[in-house]
Amino acid sequence: MKRHVLSVLVENESGVLSRVVGLFSGRGFNIHSLNVAPALEDGVSHMTITTYGDSLALEQIVKQLHKIVSVIKVVDFEDIPTVEREMMFVKVQAEGSARGEILRTVEIFRCKVVDVSHSEMIIEATGDHCKLEAIISLLQHFGIKELARTGSVAVRRSRKAD
Amino acid sequence: MEYTGAQILLESLKREGVDLLFGYPGAAVLNIYDELPNYPEIRHILVRHEQCAVHAADGYARASGKAGVCLVTSGPGATNTVTGIATAYCDSIPLVVVTGQVPTHLIGNDAFQEVDIVGITRPCTKHNFFVEDVNKLSMIIRRAFYLARSGRPGPVLVDLPKDIVQTKTKFVWPEEIGMRSYNPTYKPHGNQLRRTVAELFRARRPVLLAGGGVIMSGAATDLANLARKLQLPVVATLMGLGSFPATDPLWLGMVGIHGTYAANMSINHADLLLCVGTRFADRVTAKISAFAPRARIVHIDIDPTSIRKNVQVDVPVVGDCRLSLQGIQEICDLTLAGKDWVAKHADWLVSAQNWKKSTPPTCQKNGEVKPQQVVEALFGITGGDAVIATEVGQHQMWTAQFYAFTRPRTLLTSGGLGAMGYGFPAAIGAQLAFPNKKVIVVAGDGSIQMNIQELATAVANRLPVKVIILNNRHLGLVRQLQELFHHGKYIASNMEAQPDFVKLAEAYGAEGYRITKPEELQPVLQKAIASPATALVDVVVERTENVYPIVPTGAALDEMLLM
Numbered sequence: 114m115k116r117h118v119l120s121v122l123v124e125n126e127s128g129v130l131s132r133v134v135g136l137f138s139g140r141g142f143n144i145h146s147l148n149v150a151p152a153l154e155d156g157v158s159h160m161t162i163t164t165y166g167d168s169l170a171l172e173q174i175v176k177q178l179h180k181i182v183s184v185i186k187v188v189d190f191e192d193i194p195t196v197e198r199e200m201m202f203v204k205v206q207a208e209g210s211a212r213g214e215i216l217r218t219v220e221i222f223r224c225k226v227v228d229v230s231h232s233e234m235i236i237e238a239t240g241d242h243c244k245l246e247a248i249i250s251l252l253q254h255f256g257i258k259e260l261a262r263t264g265s266v267a268v269r270r271s272r273k274a275d
Numbered sequence: 276m277e278y279t280g281a282q283i284l285l286e287s288l289k290r291e292g293v294d295l296l297f298g299y300p301g302a303a304v305l306n307i308y309d310e311l312p313n314y315p316e317i318r319h320i321l322v323r324h325e326q327c328a329v330h331a332a333d334g335y336a337r338a339s340g341k342a343g344v345c346l347v348t349s350g351p352g353a354t355n356t357v358t359g360i361a362t363a364y365c366d367s368i369p370l371v372v373v374t375g376q377v378p379t380h381l382i383g384n385d386a387f388q389e390v391d392i393v394g395i396t397r398p399c400t401k402h403n404f405f406v407e408d409v410n411k412l413s414m415i416i417r418r419a420f421y422l423a424r425s426g427r428p429g430p431v432l433v434d435l436p437k438d439i440v441q442t443k444t445k446f447v448w449p450e451e452i453g454m455r456s457y458n459p460t461y462k463p464h465g466n467q468l469r470r471t472v473a474e475l476f477r478a479r480r481p482v483l484l485a486g487g488g489v490i491m492s493g494a495a496t497d498l499a500n501l502a503r504k505l506q507l508p509v510v511a512t513l514m515g516l517g518s519f520p521a522t523d524p525l526w527l528g529m530v531g532i533h534g535t536y537a538a539n540m541s542i543n544h545a546d547l548l549l550c551v552g553t554r555f556a557d558r559v560t561a562k563i564s565a566f567a568p569r570a571r572i573v574h575i576d577i578d579p580t581s582i583r584k585n586v587q588v589d590v591p592v593v594g595d596c597r598l599s600l601q602g603i604q605e606i607c608d609l610t611l612a613g614k615d616w617v618a619k620h621a622d623w624l625v626s627a628q629n630w631k632k633s634t635p636p637t638c639q640k641n642g643e644v645k646p647q648q649v650v651e652a653l654f655g656i657t658g659g660d661a662v663i664a665t666e667v668g669q670h671q672m673w674t675a676q677f678y679a680f681t682r683p684r685t686l687l688t689s690g691g692l693g694a695m696g697y698g699f700p701a702a703i704g705a706q707l708a709f710p711n712k713k714v715i716v717v718a719g720d721g722s723i724q725m726n727i728q729e730l731a732t733a734v735a736n737r738l739p740v741k742v743i744i745l746n747n748r749h750l751g752l753v754r755q756l757q758e759l760f761h762h763g764k765y766i767a768s769n770m771e772a773q774p775d776f777v778k779l780a781e782a783y784g785a786e787g788y789r790i791t792k793p794e795e796l797q798p799v800l801q802k803a804i805a806s807p808a809t810a811l812v813d814v815v816v817e818r819t820e821n822v823y824p825i826v827p828t829g830a831a832l833d834e835m836l837l838m
Contacts, residue, residue, distance in 0.1 A: 123456075124456055127405065127407075128393060128394075128397070128405070131394065131397060132397060135397055135398055139398050169583065172583060173580065173583075173584060176579045176580040177580050179579070180578070180579075180580050182401070182402040182422060182454070182456060182457050183402075183456060184456055185455060185456040
């Protein structure tokens with residue numbers, strides 16, 4: 114089962130999120146991450162949904178999303194060059210010698226420390242989901258106390274001149 | 276001049292051409308009821324249960340092709356509509372359901388008769404609306420009708436708070452519907468139609484499979500033209516019955532788990548299926564991996580999600596069934612004129628006819644009234660010139676098998692949801708659409724009891740609806756499944772404790788008849804059907820008759836049990 118990133122433009126009406134989410138649960142599809150925010154145009158919201166499924170399941174998901182009356186546009190980013198990013202905060206246990214090691218990790222991954230106390234640090238990280246997974250697995254060693262992720266957002270890359 | 280929300284609602288309904296409103300009043304909608312006398316174009320039919328308002332609107336819609344409309348109050352009034360809405364959703368029936376709601380300031384407070392009906396019906400409506408601003412009401416009603424009727428039709432719900440109904444504003448009837456996010460595809464792609472014709476020309480064992488979409492899109496004539504021109508054997512789903520005359524030699528019968536031998540065998544042996552307006556429901560395909568194993572499949576449907584959902588297809592055609600069939604016919608006429616379409620599959624037509632002749636739907640007569648005989652007698656008396664509604668169960672399948680439907684919109688049946696209690700109110704709706712047509716409900720003794728209170732509605736409106744109960748004092752289909760697949764564990768399927776249906780009908784002011792012997796069938800049915808009154812006929816039939824053929828769960832279409 115392949116990971117897919119779907120970009121969905123919807124009318125910003127009450128209940129539209131329930132329609133999209135209800136479609137996934139009602140038809141047995143799964144949502145791995147979901148990000149919703151206002152789009153450029155007033156009254157329109159942009160959802161980025163990451164999901165897993167084979168090509169037939171994805172075909173149904175895309176068609177079913179289109180069928181929702183409030184959905185304006187659906188794009189499956191498979192085979193389309195895109196930039197994808199996700200942001201997260203990791204509150205990690207940071208005492209004694211661990212602090213130095215954590216800071217080195219922060220530097221390697223170009224993260225930021227946004228809050229610090231005697232025993233903890235909050236790290237802000239941005240990247241595609243693979244990078245974030247890598248950061249999490251490294252920091253887990255020190256003890257992660259809290260984690261908040263935004264879910265992916267993605268945008269199609271500009272066409273390159275030939 | 277300013278209008279209240281109630282007036283805007285009724286004015287909008289009037290402009291949408293609504294002549295019948297099936298409803299049940301309650302506190303949240305009384306302001307709307309207050310205004311009804313000012314709109315004499317809209318006749319209100321008071322049902323006896325909100326579920327039946329929706330089923331009746333649905334029967335009206337199926338019989339007439341127009342959108343059915345209902346009005347109910349908030350809370351329980353709204354929740355009672357859910358089964359009706361789900362029924363219409365499964366079978367793609369155009370409905371607009373208006374529910375009252377508690378005043379806006381009480382929403383979310385668990386107020387008396389408050390329920391989140393927009394949330395509840397989200398998965399079983401094509402779309403639904405909550406009216407938060409009276410200025411948007413006329414546009415919402417316009418959009419509701421447009422959505423209900425267009426594309427793949429379906430039910431649309433409009434939830435209308437009591438204070439919005441009372442608020443005054445200027446009435447503006449929107450000229451434009453302006454929905455950028457909704458654009459159903461009617462016109463099929465020319466290339467796909469050409470590919471379809473190429474497939475048809477190559478095929479040596481073609482079969483045309485008609486679904487409910489043929490009826491919905493008014494494509495029955497075009498379907499018959501194409502089938503006759505190309506000499507394609509025709510089978511139909513339950514929802515497709517009536518889309519092609521069952522009296523035609525090309526007709527092989529209903530396909531599916533209670534389909535005819537000829538229809539199911541033809542699907543199994545076909546090398547090409549031309550499928551029109553069907554969604555390959557599990558009751559049609561039986562074991563999906565063994566469905567049409569030798570066939571290439573062309574699938575025409577207006578809903579892209581129906582295509583490749585259950586069955587892999589070789590030529591998908593997204594579009595309106597009627598336009599697609601007309602397009603195929605045109606290409607055939609233009610490019611392949613003078614060619615012999617029939618010679619290439621003449622042998623196939625013979626095989627299909629042999630299946631049809633060797634194993635027709637039949638029953639063993641034994642002196643008791645056989646339920647199948649009742650249906651045959653009904654066809655004999657009506658000659659197919661009637662609207663037949665069914666409930667859900669054995670009687671429904673016998674009606675599908677033994678009544679030769681010849682015209683579209685003459686069978687009203689809950690195909691997708693399988694909702695017992697549907698048929699009788701649906702017949703009431705159909706009778707109101709066509710006061711001069713014969714409208715007959717074939718019911719079981721179980722399912723008629725789900726909405727028998729509508730006898731009051733029928734009698735109050737002097738509707739000559741006929742209710743024919745095939746009374747086997749069982750939940751027959753459940754009993755049959757228990758006999759065949761549950762080791763004869765007859766749990767909770769005995770319905771011997773039942774009212775005297777004849778007396779019950781009479782108590783409601785309807786006529787009641789009883790038939791206990793085969794020789795009474797013809798005269799008593801004839802008398803009841805000729806009567807200008809609401810009439811109920813209690814036909815005491817053999818108790819343990821089973822529906823055959825039946826494809827056991829998990830088996831393939833050609834693995835039917837024939838008896």
